[in-house]
Amino acid sequence: MVAESEFSLIEQYFSSLTAEREDVTLGIGDDCALLQCPQGKELAVSIDTLVEGVHFFADVDPHALGFKALAVNLSDLAAMGAAPAWFTLALTLPENNPAWLEGFSSGLATAAKASSIQLVGGDTTRGPLTISIQVHGLVDAGQAVRRDGAKPGDRIYVSGTLGDAGAALKHRLEAWSPDVLNDADWAALQQRLEYPTPRNALAEPLRHFANAAIDISDGLLADLSHILKRSDVGARLQTHDLPLSSSMKKLPKELARELALSSGDDYELCFTVPPKLADELEQQCSDITCIGEITAQSGLILVGASGQETTANIRKGYDHFSA
Numbered sequence: 001m002v003a004e005s006e007f008s009l010i011e012q013y014f015s016s017l018t019a020e021r022e023d024v025t026l027g028i029g030d031d032c033a034l035l036q037c038p039q040g041k042e043l044a045v046s047i048d049t050l051v052e053g054v055h056f057f058a059d060v061d062p063h064a065l066g067f068k069a070l071a072v073n074l075s076d077l078a079a080m081g082a083a084p085a086w087f088t089l090a091l092t093l094p095e096n097n098p099a100w101l102e103g104f105s106s107g108l109a110t111a112a113k114a115s116s117i118q119l120v121g122g123d124t125t126r127g128p129l130t131i132s133i134q135v136h137g138l139v140d141a142g143q144a145v146r147r148d149g150a151k152p153g154d155r156i157y158v159s160g161t162l163g164d165a166g167a168a169l170k171h172r173l174e175a176w177s178p179d180v181l182n183d184a185d186w187a188a189l190q191q192r193l194e195y196p197t198p199r200n201a202l203a204e205p206l207r208h209f210a211n212a213a214i215d216i217s218d219g220l221l222a223d224l225s226h227i228l229k230r231s232d233v234g235a236r237l238q239t240h241d242l243p244l245s246s247s248m249k250k251l252p253k254e255l256a257r258e259l260a261l262s263s264g265d266d267y268e269l270c271f272t273v274p275p276k277l278a279d280e281l282e283q284q285c286s287d288i289t290c291i292g293e294i295t296a297q298s299g300l301i302l303v304g305a306s307g308q309e310t311t312a313n314i315r316k317g318y319d320h321f322s323a
């Protein structure tokens with residue numbers, strides 16, 4: 001029974017697993033946590049809810065689920081240029097399943113320890129499996145990187161590679177299995193879907209160099225279009241410059257490009273940088289790729305390898321379980 005004690009569940013499985021920070025006056029165990037927000041910092045706060053059958057498959061490995069539930073929230077902090085500090089967890093569980101809780105909490109702890117974030121409170125309820133995590137990050141006052149700061153002429157960058165998680169999802173949802181991909185490719189793509197790497201190491205360079213940023217949860221086109229809308233600008237993307245993993249490069253070019261543009265769940269960062277800072281940025285950061293530039297003219301233009309232009313049809317990326 002979950003109702004046996006929500007308190008003991010959170011304490012038993014989670015309290016000792018995450019980082020211990022000196023700015024936590026009081027963590028799990030009282031009516032509220034007490035947290036010290038330093039002078040000159042702003043608190044960056046974000047919440048994300050994952051529902052079984054909507055955001056994840058019922059048979060997902062609980063370790064992967066715990067990791068990803070926190071990683072997607074850490075990704076939002078990275079996109080704002082904020083450093084992870086604390087998080088709270090609300091778990092709705094159909095039953096008290098110790099093996100599931102072990103796996104889930106261990107995955108969560110792996111993500112938490114890698115980013116020095118501490119669990120400071122939680123709640124458990126009985127019901128269909130649902131995970132809500134709220135993260136709190138710290139950023140120098142006035143220095144957060146928002147979606148509304150992109151300027152015409154800015155270079156558009158993305159971190160890592162695009163489309164990997166989308167390919168893994170397509171494999172799972174459509175039984176799509178092209179001959180060019182072998183077991184090692186599928187393992188690599190699946191890893192990207194289940195264990196996305198939150199790009200918190202980019203938070204500081206983003207604060208220094210970027211005018212605007214977002215994390216790619218719904219697909220590059222969908223998420224970049226949020227920046228364009230909020231900043232009241234347009235963009236030209238060089239679609240042959242999209243960064244692809246070695247597995248994605250084995251696919252037909254058109255298909256790889258389509259996945260890189262439109263599929264979600266990669267949790268890479270997309271950000272815009274004034275051209276005069278581009279060289280310094282590229283010297284400081286590896287694993288980022290310039291894919292286009294911001295334009296004063298609204299709209300999103302895709303430029304192909306031979307220079308042909310098409311206007312992007314901005315739709316939502318993969319809708320998890322769109323069926």
Ligand SMILES: [Mg+2]
Nearest residue numbers: 076079215217
């Ligand atoms: Mg986001």
